[in-house]
């Protein structure tokens with residue numbers, strides 16, 4: 001790394017830091033990324049599903065009409081860059097459990113905004129005989145699955161090639177704020193962008209923000225013969241990973257001691273699987289991760305109120321795959337072009 005002053009230092013290389021780097025790269029802005037080898041990175045655990053309609057009441061995801069096309073375009077670009085396809089367009093099959101559920105679903109289908117994401121007369125053949133306990137299916141289109149683990153690993157290799165990544169834990173005590181920027185262990189830059197996921201709680205400059213991290217447990221199962229290609233949401237989420245493995249998750253816990261898998265939660269997932277899955281499977285792994293959720297459920301973007309050269313990109317919560325591209329680009333437009341940050345996401 002040369003002694004030349006850089007434009008930016010980025011702390012964290014989960015999907016958040018990776019996307020920030022991607023949009024800076026597109027503008028030719030010099031930067032270095034500091035990441036402690038994806039330690040406790042939620043991006044390594046996530047299913048990466050982009051779901052246009054969510055929750056028990058089947059509500060359209062916040063701003064999904066803008067986020068989805070932008071995300072697709074971005075992930076296409078990164079796939080070309082890292083020479084690995086990391087986005088997959090998928091249908092999402094939701095279990096409906098009663099006539100009441102079906103009626104609510106039909107109401108959403110009739111709505112011009114939600115209805116654009118709902119398949120009119122879906123075939124359920126893919127799941128016939130393989131799944132128990134479903135009254136009817138509601139099927140979503142324009143869903144996507146982003147392989148966030150592959151994305152950050154592939155991107156990191158390119159950062160390594162460019163000598164633009166330091167594999168270490170960022171030590172906040174060593175950050176000096178200077179008149180014209182920042183300095184960290186001899187590296188000078190105009191600004192530092194923090195994208196540490198839920199670990200931003202330990203950042204002395206931003207720890208006062210309303211973080212509310214949520215832990216989730218995940219089982220990785222092996223199933224012979226790839227019984228289905230699309231995503232199923234039926235008591236749990238089941239999403240294909242590769243030819244023989246599926247991701248099964250995950251639940252939310254707001255109080256926890258660490259990010260280690262919890263045996264009891266693993267068993268709960270397995271019990272649900274036994275109840276719903278009608279094909280033989282084997283659990284090959286049990287993992288867990290912590291989502292960078294925040295009160296208010298909107299991303300946090302912007303500068304520190306006192307130190308204008310310290311910037312945060314956080315709060316991707318349960319939806320990093322869809323929120324990340326649009327809001328990372330939005331933050332860079334603010335920093336580079338002076339564009340106003342949208343009031344819904346502006347950190348204050």
Ligand SMILES: Cc1cc2nc3c(=O)[nH]c(=O)nc-3n(C[C@H](O)[C@H](O)[C@H](O)COP(=O)(O)OP(=O)(O)OC[C@H]3O[C@@H](n4cnc5c(N)ncnc54)[C@H](O)[C@@H]3O)c2cc1C
Nearest residue numbers: 012014015016036039042043048049170197216289320321
């Ligand atoms: C079980 C589970 C399921 C999920 N499923 C989905 C899903 O289906 N769809 C979806 O969109 N999202 C999902 N998510 C959420 C998604 O994972 C997050 O929104 C997203 O990954 C957050 O990315 P991030 O870059 O902000 O944080 P992270 O991925 O946590 O990355 C932060 C990075 O910063 C580094 N870091 C932190 N502190 C320091 C430091 N001091 N020094 C150096 N490096 C540091 C860490 O090593 C890490 O690499 C899920 C999450 C979990 C846990």
